[in-house]
Amino acid sequence: MIENNKKKHFIELGKFLNQFKRDNNNLDQSVKGNDLFFEDFVNLILLSQSHNGWYTPENVYFSIESWANALTESNLDQWIKNYQLQNDKPKSVGLILAGNIPLVGFHDFLSVLITGNSVLIKTSSNDQFLLPFLAKYLIALDLEFAKNITFVEGKMENFDAVIATGSNNTARYFEYYFKNKPSIIRKNRNSIAVLDGSESAAQLTALGEDIFRYFGLGCRNVSKLFVPKGYSFVPFFEAIFEYQDVIHYEKYANNYDYNKAVFLMSNFKLLDNGFLTLKEDQSYSSPISSVFYEYYDDLEELQLKLKLESDQIQCIVSNQLIENSIDFGETQKPNLWDYADNIDTISFLLTT
Structure with missing residues (x-):
């Protein structure tokens, strides 16, 4: 898929997510795939707390609305404008995701796909349903995504690079286990x-x-x-x-x-x-x-x-007391270009 085509599908995903609000789920007839996905996503949101007691509907809706706001044409353009996304040698990138907050691994998922690579995903046991659902929606938009998205349950194999998120203790295991692979290993912050x-x-x-x-x-x-x-x-x-x-x-x-x-x-x-x-x-x-x-x-x-x-x-x-500080109430509203641990994930994926 060419860059503009991928971007188009993520914009469509943003429109899909934009229908879901804590106060009112508003079906938009112009959004693609609603006949297959709208009601099922409403039910998944309502069931999320039964899968993970911390995933209250309020917090799941907050995460969904945050990603709906992020996945717009203007935001995606601003994010990727400084990169050359032409990828002649696509890689298979393993993602080991955390599950502390809803859709916490979505940015890595998006980054791998927007750079033309394939993704192998090992979800956390605490967040096994939301990202796979959104992946199915993308595949319904374009079957090419089926070639680039794989969820794994057992041992992760046949990958070229890895992005793993965990505690300081698990990070030591990741650093040893993936010592021969290009990697981003995220620890406690x-x-x-x-x-x-x-x-x-x-x-x-x-x-x-x-x-x-x-x-x-x-x-x-x-x-x-x-x-x-x-x-x-x-x-x-x-x-x-x-x-x-x-x-x-x-x-x-x-x-x-x-x-x-x-x-x-x-x-x-x-x-x-x-x-x-x-x-x-x-x-x-x-x-x-x-x-x-x-x-x-x-x-x-x-x-x-x-x-x-x-x-x-x-x-x-x-209140601007410290260099590069952010405003009160904004910590859970990062932009696409606000990278975890200040590590530029796109540059890593393009240069690995």
């Missing part, structure tokens, strides 16, 4: 926010979105705050109060109760509002239902620290 006390109530409420979306399970979720000494957390707690319903989800509530109990038994000092605990800690990775915080004295010193520890950080939220 977390996102942070740097505050100085001048943030508006609206910004702090938006920060709640960065913390609670997907229950904090994504690498783009804010799991740590850097605040100046003497910072008052009262405005922060007041601003995020609208997210209190998160405690009504049983899996989240169980984590809140457990992690709070562990902290208290260890005599850690906590700040707590009934659905989120704040703990002073130097680590970037906080458990579900908790956010760590650390005090800073000087912003320049903090910026140097963050640069030195950039391999642990996915993105930084601030």
Whole structure:
């Protein structure tokens, strides 16, 4: 398939996804494949939480809407305009996907196909249905995709390169197992926010979105705050109060109760509002239902620290206090050109 043809099909996929909203699934008669896929996708969304307790309809819809917004002609053009996508030697690229948030591996899937390569996919046991469904939709649009998309259940074989996502522990296994293959191995990363006390109530409420979306399970979720000494957390707690319903989800509530109990038994000092605990800690990775915080004295010193520890950080939220930071409430809305771990996946695929 030529580049424009592939792009056309992903634009059509974006139109298909754009029909599905949390408040109203709106059938658009002009969208291709609705007779085969629309009702089945509605049912899959509603069943997702039975497959994975963290995949609430609200979060699945959020992921779908994010990809619908991303898969437009203008976004795809802006993303690929700086690359030469002519591929005379297509490769078979293995993807080992995570399952922490819905469709977390879709960007890698898209990148492999848009560069003219074939993809071998090993899904996470936590996310086995959404991506295969979208792959079937693409194949229905163009049977050529059937030659380029393969899902594997057992051992992955006959591939030229690999992109694998996992924990720091599994990353060591991946690095050893795929040592003879070109690879991108993704490890644990977390996102942070740097505050100085001048943030508006609206910004702090938006920060709640960065913390609670997907229950904090994504690498783009804010799991740590850097605040100046003497910072008052009262405005922060007041601003995020609208997210209190998160405690009504049983899996989240169980984590809140457990992690709070562990902290208290260890005599850690906590700040707590009934659905989120704040703990002073130097680590970037906080458990579900908790956010760590650390005090800073000087912003320049903090910026140097963050640069030195950039391999642990996915993105930084601030009111332009830190270089290359993003706005409050935007962590779960990356552009197509915002690469995980700041590794350009397209360049990797084109030069491997």
